[in-house]
Amino acid sequence: MEITGAQALLESLKKEGVDIIFGYPGGSVLPIYDALYNEKGIRHILVRHEQGAAHAADGYARSTGKVGVCLATSGPGATNLVTGIATASMDSIPIVAITGQVGTAYIGRDSFQEADITGITMPITKHNYLVKTVEELPMIIKEAFHIARTGRPGPVLIDIPKDIQFKKIDFKYPDKIELASYKPTYEGHPRQISHAAKAISVAKKPLIYAGGGVIISGASKELFELATKGNIPVTTTLLGKGAFPETHPLALGMLGMHGTVYANYSVQECDLLIAIGARFDDRVTGHIEKFAPNARIIHIDIDPAEIGKNVRVTIPIVGDVKKVLSKLVSQVQAKDGDAAWIGQINEWKNKYPLSYKKNDTIKPQYVVEQIYEATKGDAIIVTEVGQNQMWAAQYYKFTKPRTMLSSGGLGTMGYGLPAAVGAQFGNPDKTVVDIAGDGSIQMNIQELTTAVNNKLPIKICVLNNGYLGMVRQWQEILHGRRYSQTDIANNPDLVRVAEAYGAKALRVIKIDDVRKALDEAMAVNDRPTLIDFAVAREENVFPFVPAGQAINEMIVD
Amino acid sequence: MKHTIAVIVNNRPGVLSRVSNLFSRRAFNIESLAVGPTQDESVSRITLVAKGDDAVLEQIIKQLYKLIDVIRVYDLPAASSVERELSLIKVAANAANRSEIMQVVDIFRGRIVNVSEDSMIIELTGDEGKITGIERLLAKFGIKELVRTGKVAISRGGGEG
Numbered sequence: 225m226e227i228t229g230a231q232a233l234l235e236s237l238k239k240e241g242v243d244i245i246f247g248y249p250g251g252s253v254l255p256i257y258d259a260l261y262n263e264k265g266i267r268h269i270l271v272r273h274e275q276g277a278a279h280a281a282d283g284y285a286r287s288t289g290k291v292g293v294c295l296a297t298s299g300p301g302a303t304n305l306v307t308g309i310a311t312a313s314m315d316s317i318p319i320v321a322i323t324g325q326v327g328t329a330y331i332g333r334d335s336f337q338e339a340d341i342t343g344i345t346m347p348i349t350k351h352n353y354l355v356k357t358v359e360e361l362p363m364i365i366k367e368a369f370h371i372a373r374t375g376r377p378g379p380v381l382i383d384i385p386k387d388i389q390f391k392k393i394d395f396k397y398p399d400k401i402e403l404a405s406y407k408p409t410y411e412g413h414p415r416q417i418s419h420a421a422k423a424i425s426v427a428k429k430p431l432i433y434a435g436g437g438v439i440i441s442g443a444s445k446e447l448f449e450l451a452t453k454g455n456i457p458v459t460t461t462l463l464g465k466g467a468f469p470e471t472h473p474l475a476l477g478m479l480g481m482h483g484t485v486y487a488n489y490s491v492q493e494c495d496l497l498i499a500i501g502a503r504f505d506d507r508v509t510g511h512i513e514k515f516a517p518n519a520r521i522i523h524i525d526i527d528p529a530e531i532g533k534n535v536r537v538t539i540p541i542v543g544d545v546k547k548v549l550s551k552l553v554s555q556v557q558a559k560d561g562d563a564a565w566i567g568q569i570n571e572w573k574n575k576y577p578l579s580y581k582k583n584d585t586i587k588p589q590y591v592v593e594q595i596y597e598a599t600k601g602d603a604i605i606v607t608e609v610g611q612n613q614m615w616a617a618q619y620y621k622f623t624k625p626r627t628m629l630s631s632g633g634l635g636t637m638g639y640g641l642p643a644a645v646g647a648q649f650g651n652p653d654k655t656v657v658d659i660a661g662d663g664s665i666q667m668n669i670q671e672l673t674t675a676v677n678n679k680l681p682i683k684i685c686v687l688n689n690g691y692l693g694m695v696r697q698w699q700e701i702l703h704g705r706r707y708s709q710t711d712i713a714n715n716p717d718l719v720r721v722a723e724a725y726g727a728k729a730l731r732v733i734k735i736d737d738v739r740k741a742l743d744e745a746m747a748v749n750d751r752p753t754l755i756d757f758a759v760a761r762e763e764n765v766f767p768f769v770p771a772g773q774a775i776n777e778m779i780v781d
Numbered sequence: 782m783k784h785t786i787a788v789i790v791n792n793r794p795g796v797l798s799r800v801s802n803l804f805s806r807r808a809f810n811i812e813s814l815a816v817g818p819t820q821d822e823s824v825s826r827i828t829l830v831a832k833g834d835d836a837v838l839e840q841i842i843k844q845l846y847k848l849i850d851v852i853r854v855y856d857l858p859a860a861s862s863v864e865r866e867l868s869l870i871k872v873a874a875n876a877a878n879r880s881e882i883m884q885v886v887d888i889f890r891g892r893i894v895n896v897s898e899d900s901m902i903i904e905l906t907g908d909e910g911k912i913t914g915i916e917r918l919l920a921k922f923g924i925k926e927l928v929r930t931g932k933v934a935i936s937r938g939g940g941e942g
Contacts, residue, residue, distance in 0.1 A: 346799060347806045351849040354795075371849060405791060405852040529843035532836065 229358040230255035230389040233322070236365040238265045239397045242293050244284070244649055245269070245322075246277040250297020251337060252324030255389035269649065269678065272670035274301050276642035278308020279668070281319045283643030285312070286629045287604055288650040289442070291372050292319040298326055299337030302383070303344065307636055309379045310348040314633025315463060316440060318377035320368050321345075325354065327387040342383050350378030358391040363398050370401055375408030376527040377440060408526060412543030412551065419539050420498075420522045421555035427496035427520075429565040430456045433479065433508075436463030436632070437501015437525060437545050439625040444468065446549035447500065453553060455561025457569055459487040461502055462617055465628035470621040471601075476569070477578070480508040481769045482614040485576035488767070488775040490569055491516050499523045501545045504534035505633070506771070514774035524548050576780065578618050585760040586735050588612070588687040592619035595657055595685060598742040603655040604629065604647050608640035608664030610694035612687045614765040616659040638667025641684065645671055648680045655683065655746065662688040662715050662756075672725035675752040683745045684727075684754040686718055689761045697764045701779065722754035731756045783812065784838045785864060785934045787942060788827040788845055789853040792818070796850045800827055803848065809833065809841050813866075813931030824852060828933045855942035857934045862942075864934040867904070868912045869894075873923035874901040882922055889915045900925060 227235070233256060237245070244267045249257045260268050271277045274296040281292030296305050302323040312319045326335045342354045351371050353364045361384070368380040424430055438447050438460075444467050451458050451474050458468045459476040468475055476487040491497065497519040502508070509515040512534060520538040523531055524545055531540040541548050580589045592615050595603070605620055607613040607630040622628050629647055631639040644658040658665075665686050675682050687693075690713035699707050722729035728748050732741045732755060745753040767778040790796045797816055804811050812830040819826045831841055838856065845854045857864075874882050875898070882901060886893055891905035905915055912929065936942040 342795065343798070346795075346802050403849070406849050527847070529840065529847055531843075533840060 225395055226392045227395050228255060228259065228389065229361055229384070229391050229393060230259040232358070232361055232393050232395045233365065233384065233389070234259050234263055234266060235395055236362050236397055237293065240291070240365065240369045242291070243267060245293040245295050246271055246280040246284075246646065247295030248274050248277055248297070248301060250301045250324065252298035252326055252386045253295065253301075253389070255386065256295065256324065269645075269674065271642065272673050273668065274304035275308050275638065276645070276668050276671040276674065278305045278319065278321060279311065279639050279642035280646035280649070280671075280674075281321070282308060282312045282317050283606060283629055283646030284650040285317050285319055285646075286643070287626050287647040289626065290650070291369055292317070292646060293322065294319065295322045297324045297337065298341070299339045301337075302341040303339050306344060306348070309345055309381065311631045311634045311636045311639060312379040313348045313350070315436060315631065316377050317379065318372040319379045320372050321379060321381040323381065323383045324389070325383045325385040328356070328385045329387070331385065341381065345381050348379070349381050352381040352383070354383045355385065355388055358388045358393045361388065361393065362395065363401070366398050367401050367403060370403070371406065375406075409528070409542050410526070410544040410547055412524070412541040412548035414551070416539060416541045417548060417551050418555060420541060420552055423496055423520060423522060423539060424454055424456070424498070425557050425559075428562045429494045430454065430496040430498060431490050431494035432456050432458040432498045432500060433461070433491070433502055434458055434464040434467045434500045435461040435502025438464055438467035441501060441526070441545035442625070443501070443546035443549050444625045446546055446553055449553045450549055450556060453558050454556050455559055455566065456498070457490060457566070459483070459490065461505070461508055461632070462630055463632045464502065465617060466622040466625045469623040471623055478617050480775060481510065481771070482618065482765050482767060483775065484578055484618075485767055485778060485780065486569055486572035488769070488778060489572050492518075492774070492776040493568070494519050497521045500549070501525060503530050509534065510769050510773050510775035510777075580763070584735060586732065586738060586757055588615050588689070588757070588759040588763055589619050590735070591685060591687060591738055591757050591759065592616055592659065594738050594742055595659065596620045598739065598746055599655050599657060603627070603657045604651060606630070606640045606644040606647055606656065606658045608658070608660045609635045609637045610661050610664060610692065611697065611763075611765050612659050612661040612664065612693075614694070615687070637664040640664060641675075642668050642671045644682045644684070645674050645680060648675075648682050649678075657683045657685060660684055660686045661693055662686055662690060662718065663692045663712060665718070666715070669721065672722060672727050672752060672754070676726040679750050680752055681749045682752040684752060686754065686756050687759045688715070688718065688756050689759050689763065690715065691761060694765070696762070697768075700762070700764070701768070702770065718754060718756045727751055728753040729756065730754070731758070733758045782832065782834060784831050784833070785857040785859065785862065785932060786829045786831060786841065787855040787857055787934065788829065788851060789819070790825050790827060791850040791852065792823055792825045793850055796825070797827065799848050799850060800845070803844055804831070807840070807844055809837065815931035815933050817933070828931070830932050855936065857936055857942060861938075862934045862936045864908050864932055865906055866909060866912055866932045867906045867930045869928050870903045870905065870916070870919060870924060871900055871926040872903060872919050873899060873925055875899060878922055882919070885915065885918050891915065
């Protein structure tokens, strides 16, 4: 059957199981939008800024495990995707970004709305393509989805010149792909796995450090088995939140710069650190030479380049976390755990719990605790970036994978609202909460329109302190309270802004009204609700390890 | 420490920029880079000389393998591989010193490929040390222009690489 390149694109997407894409039209994607006009099998969600489309695809992918798809026109449309693509790249999120390009005859002539988007996105994609002929389009799409979702996932961009979208093709979707140069390793080496099992059996003070790879691999069950069988405490990274239930006695919460005291002390004291799907990021390790000084390190990761990148590893295992863990669990002996070690950790837990000083102001930590209560711990929590993100990570107890969506690696302010849009589309029956700051929320606030138009009942909880809070905190502690350009108390009235967009909006200025407002928001199911919480202005995120310090050198209040 | 690395890549547009982009993005130092076709027209071979300790070399190789278009990467230690570079040197020359220059070229087993009234072009193939050696000896005559291809290398014996 002869169809156009644009139609072939949509047919190919459907073959890959895509039923929703987030996008914004423009000159170089007109043929694709024309094909979408009659398309029944794919729902197109019109965002209000291409960056929103990329983050929505990301939020959809993180919350469902499926590949998220976004679509934008050439030039500025494509460059507006860049931050979203980089965000997905840093956190290993499978998205496929499709961009229109000027016609092949116009490429290289600085044509209107021309940008070399494959060149621009080379360092922030797992792979990218500039389509040269319509004949290669179906195979490129098949490869793109395969590359995005397999191995260590990541974003793939496909740039399609406009003339190719018009060209006719005798469409047939390929059954298989030949990618001789791309063969991820899934099975861990059996000898390495048995070494790891032995190391675990002789360790007195073992500790699991679980990252986002556990969630990507779908290995929460195997992680739980390993931890409970060997009685091994578990600390997670920001992206690992939800990989292990934080309500469990073995859970230590997050480690690193804003980690719990007991997690960081445990890292510094352990004699065996089992890193699973984690990459020893500087926000986790602090001063790298002083990280886990007494520990042998087992590192399980699907990406061989992560092994030995930041720390020297005793037992590296390259493979899919789920496959490796299931083998490892069967070889690890059931143990009660070393009483002294578990006792020591429990003592730290009692002595240095996460805490904040309560008074009659609304503390942001209290708001997060109340969000946890109001959602019964069963929401998908999306965060922006900064203090709001850290308080969300510290005070919401995550128990299930794919319920904590946050820009960890890139730290993208403005991620939360559009990602929440994507997550709500992927999970129509779940409560989706965006925990935001007054700075971040304004970076993509236009996506309120997308949420309103699609009747998405997202709860946007703005912890409004009138500051770019995390930067202000650094200025307070490290720059002598010189609050350079971080006071944003001259914000617009967010309640009126939200109402103008058609959202429900509430302002909370009294501590007694926090829960009431949340309950009111939870009852709304036909539109987003923004709650503007006037929180204590100069509250800090503690514990805090200043950059470059060892992670047990914490400022706790 | 210098490492010579051969990278076998799909012969596709943009592959060279993917490789060079990776080096700048990861802050690896490249000393030279040479690219050309191989016995298989679907693949090209990039020969890189990079600086760094063994841990850096390991990261370079692993990061290269993450590029979808990279098929194989070979580390080529000098002791077990043949390394060559080609250099063209335009040196100032006149009737008085021409024969002295020719002697130097002879000793290095180079060739004179062009002569004009006031200059000569010398072609020299060899390893890095040899090329640096002739450069030093020719310097006193006045090197007007010099171009080097960057190193290419292949492993000794019948094995791959």
